[in-house]
Amino acid sequence: MNRIFRCFGVSILFCAVGTLSGAAQHAASRGKTLREVASFNLPGPAGKRFDYLTVDEKHGRLFSGHMGAGLLYVIDMRTNTVLHTIPNVPGVEGVEYIPGMNKVYTSDSYERKIGVVDLAQHKVVKKLSTEAKPDGGAYAAPFHKVYVSDERGKAEAVIDVNKDVIVKTIFFDSEAGMPQYDPIGKRVLVNLQDKNLLAEIDPATDTVVARYPVGKCVGNHGMALDVAHRRAFLSCEGNDTLTVFDLDKHIPIAYLPMAAGPDVVKFDPGLGRIYVACYSGAISVFQEDGPDHFRKLEDFPVQPRVHSLAVDVTTHRVYTPEEQENGKPVARMIVYAAVVHP
Numbered sequence: 001m002n003r004i005f006r007c008f009g010v011s012i013l014f015c016a017v018g019t020l021s022g023a024a025q026h027a028a029s030r031g032k033t034l035r036e037v038a039s040f041n042l043p044g045p046a047g048k049r050f051d052y053l054t055v056d057e058k059h060g061r062l063f064s065g066h067m068g069a070g071l072l073y074v075i076d077m078r079t080n081t082v083l084h085t086i087p088n089v090p091g092v093e094g095v096e097y098i099p100g101m102n103k104v105y106t107s108d109s110y111e112r113k114i115g116v117v118d119l120a121q122h123k124v125v126k127k128l129s130t131e132a133k134p135d136g137g138a139y140a141a142p143f144h145k146v147y148v149s150d151e152r153g154k155a156e157a158v159i160d161v162n163k164d165v166i167v168k169t170i171f172f173d174s175e176a177g178m179p180q181y182d183p184i185g186k187r188v189l190v191n192l193q194d195k196n197l198l199a200e201i202d203p204a205t206d207t208v209v210a211r212y213p214v215g216k217c218v219g220n221h222g223m224a225l226d227v228a229h230r231r232a233f234l235s236c237e238g239n240d241t242l243t244v245f246d247l248d249k250h251i252p253i254a255y256l257p258m259a260a261g262p263d264v265v266k267f268d269p270g271l272g273r274i275y276v277a278c279y280s281g282a283i284s285v286f287q288e289d290g291p292d293h294f295r296k297l298e299d300f301p302v303q304p305r306v307h308s309l310a311v312d313v314t315t316h317r318v319y320t321p322e323e324q325e326n327g328k329p330v331a332r333m334i335v336y337a338a339v340v341h342p
Contacts, residue, residue: 031300033273033285034318034336040080042321044069047329050321051093052136052264053310054104062310063104064321064333065092072106072117077312077319080335084122089115096137096146098161105146105159107134114148114157116164128166131155136178140188143203147188149176156190158206168206172199177221178235178264184227185247191220191234198232198245215252217243224267224274229291233274235265242276242286244294253292258284259299263307271316271338277302277309283320302334 048068055062055077062075070090074083091110098104106115108127114134116126131153138147145167146159156170156179177191187209188201196217200210214220218238225232225247232245234252240262244254261279268275272288282299283306289295302320309320316338322330 031339032298032341033339034283034300035339036334037317037337038080038335040082040333040335042066042073042331042333043082043085044071044073044331046331047323048331049305049323050308052095052107052308053319053321054095054097055310055312056097056099057312057314058099062312062319063095063097064310064319065089065095065106066321066331067092067109068323069331070108070110072104074119074122075333077315077317080333086117086122086124088124089117094134094136094148096139096148098139098146099141101161103161105137105148107137107148109133109135114159114166126164128157128159128164130157130166131169135176138179138181138188140181140203142183142186145203145206147179147181147190147201147203149179149190151175151177156188156201170201170206170208172208178223180223180225180232182225182227182247184230189223189225189232189247191223193219193221193237196220198234210250212245212250213252214243214245216255217241217252222263222265222276224265226267226269226288228269229288231288231291233265233267235262235276237262240278242274242284254294256286256294256296261307264309266309266311266318268311268313268316268338270313271340273311273316273338275309275311275318277307277320279305279307281306283309283318 051067064073072086094107104117114128115124133152135151148157158168174192174194177193190199217236220234222235230247234243242256259278259282274286276284281304285297318336
């Protein structure tokens with residue numbers, strides 16, 4: 001980098017990068033959909049794996065799990081400032097923010113527990129034991145429940161957010177991928193990635209009410225929803241395919257190729273953009289021109305091992321953590337602005 005402000009400690013920190021690296025400028029010049037506008041160092045050790053991020057739109061905060069470092073970052077997206085670094089979340093994968101309750105649940109895979117993080121105290125106040133490996137989560141707000149996929153345990157942990165207890169564990173015959181809550185259908189959707197199925201849970205009873213085949217999608221792990229148009233976007237790790245699934249007809253309607261190693265998928269409803277972070281070193285970007293019309297825009301080049309991202313739907317900015325730059329260990333957040341062509 002041309003200029004770097006390094007960060008240390010685990011409290012309130014500021015870290016920002018004023019200019020772009022030559023490699024980043026080159027990548028940005030090639031991008032049809034994204035351009036780098038900022039980057040800032042993160043206080044954890046360099047070269048350690050990151051995982052999920054989630055956005056608090058109301059307060060302009062980004063929560064980022066530094067899996068290999070066992071840290072949770074609370075970031076001000078308006079200033080690109082690390083506000084707090086919260087320890088004691090070993091192997092943090094999923095990060096689920098609960099609006100109105102000022103807390104986050106973390107999926108701490110190294111100790112097979114879900115951490116309850118009090119954002120007023122900036123610390124973990126409780127831990128909930130799971131079967132094996134908690135991963136991504138989804139909040140069903142009307143039911144006051146969080147659903148956390150226990151990937152290796154082949155289960156879904158159901159948390160009562162008012163009591164901070166697991167009220168039920170739903171078991172499957174498959175590893176469980178990313179869940180999402182559909183507020184129109186009032187169902188929790190869970191990827192059954194070993195079976196190439198999409199399971200539907202009724203959160204009123206916490207029972208599985210249906211399972212739907214996902215067609216040519218192999219290893220459906222990541223998922224995002226376009227609730228308004230009744231579409232689910234499935235990241236198929238087994239054959240590097242984005243599958244578009246009709247939530248009303250319960251059938252796949254489109255398949256699009258992605259870069260190798262797809263993982264987290266996010267949707268920006270304002271732009272109709274679908275982003276998939278791919279481990280091989282790309283963000284695959286797709287455009288929704290209508291409920292039945294989708295096209296790939298590009299594989300935007302990023303550093304290898306970037307497999308997670310978040311979208312601020314207010315600013316249309318995309319956030320991705322990096323653990324390396326051209327083979328050199330780093331701990332850094334990259335911020336991209338969406339490029340929109342007339």
